Amino acid sequence: MAERNKYKHFLSIGTRWRDNDIYGHVNNIEYYSYFDTVINSYLIAFGGLDIHRGTLVGVCAESHCKFLAELSFPETLEAGLCVEHLGTSSVRYGIGLFRSGVDTAAAEGWFVHVFVDRYTRRPSPLTAALRAALEALHIEVPL
Template sequence: MKIIPHKKSNYSCFYNLSTRWKDNDVYGHVNNVVYYEYFDTAVNMWLIENNLLDFKNGEIVGFIVKSGCDFISPISHPSNLCVGISASSIGTSSVTYRAAVFKINDETASAQGFFTHVYVNRVKQKASPIPQKFRDKLQRIHQP
């Protein structure tokens, strides 16, 4: 199956990150699991910047229930990266984020993927509708 790399235009907002020494594996490139960390970091940065993530007192929290990644071209440490994110699907209690990792000066993704958060009530641990304030901010990065 041929994977068509995403372009930066497929994403709504971006976060710059740098690889770390520990990101490389024995093959000399960033290990596959690290890309999920990059995705998670970018989405959490967006949530924090938009006052949607309260680690200690928030009524709802997002649990990842599904994720995937296509690896297109290797990245090695040291590298400066740009991680693009958007919300591809917004449901009653869930949102699927699309994310891609770009080398800082590249327009095509080195890796691209997604993950789905189901928002749950922190105390009851049951799915909870996404509040309207949260939904309004998600709409700003929505790209189906």
Template sequence: MASTKLRSRRRADYRFSLEYRTRWSDNDMYDHMNNSVYYYLFDSIVNTYLVQRCGLDPPSSNQIGLVVHSHCDYIAPISFPSVVNVALRVNKIGKSSVTYEIGVFERGDDAVKAVGSFVHVFVERESRKPARRGMGDTLREGLERIKADETARL
């Protein structure tokens, strides 16, 4: 069950967002968005931010992000034909890792519907091991721009 703090998340708690128009095929047999679609949205917003704002070019970069942990707290259902806003922030940055938080909101409603977490470890493409110096400077600077304040974290 989601904590009270997670349930109280609002759009203003996040620093980057994307809009997603649900599709008929996003619904499952219970007439709400399937769990796998939430993870698709998490992956999409994280990688969109990394490419657009952190200078990451996955096909040619020597450093890549591997997902080592993810989870989702489902708070309220969403179903087709909703339009959702997927919102992103960074909760923690390590030497080679980053912990993202993703909020999912329905258009016109400030109450969060789901809150996810996604952890990337940035590694060298060939060795699959973290670089000695950690993640690159451009990447780190981009992630710092959407980092949540200490008091706003879980």
């Protein structure tokens, strides 16, 4: 199980009324929305990603989530983010979703972005600003 100290960046995310399903807990699909939120808010704030006019677009190539404990509305989550692998045009993030003040993740997963040219949709190298922001989150992942 992922512990809070694995992650280098955190974002508070409030669950919403609509996040709960008929069973009274956050529906599994919403976890991927939380993943997208912590990743893209970090890239915009610290990597200079321009989602409207920039030449690079991050496309999800692969993702995974392991559900460890129920989350529900109303709660404020703390989404932890790290970089497990950094390539020329791709990155694999590690993400942990934590209840406020709890050190053990309620969910953990990973997400792979491939950065492509906005128009050609061909893989394109990371900008210097994106690379620097992602290197700041890089951790050593045991093999």
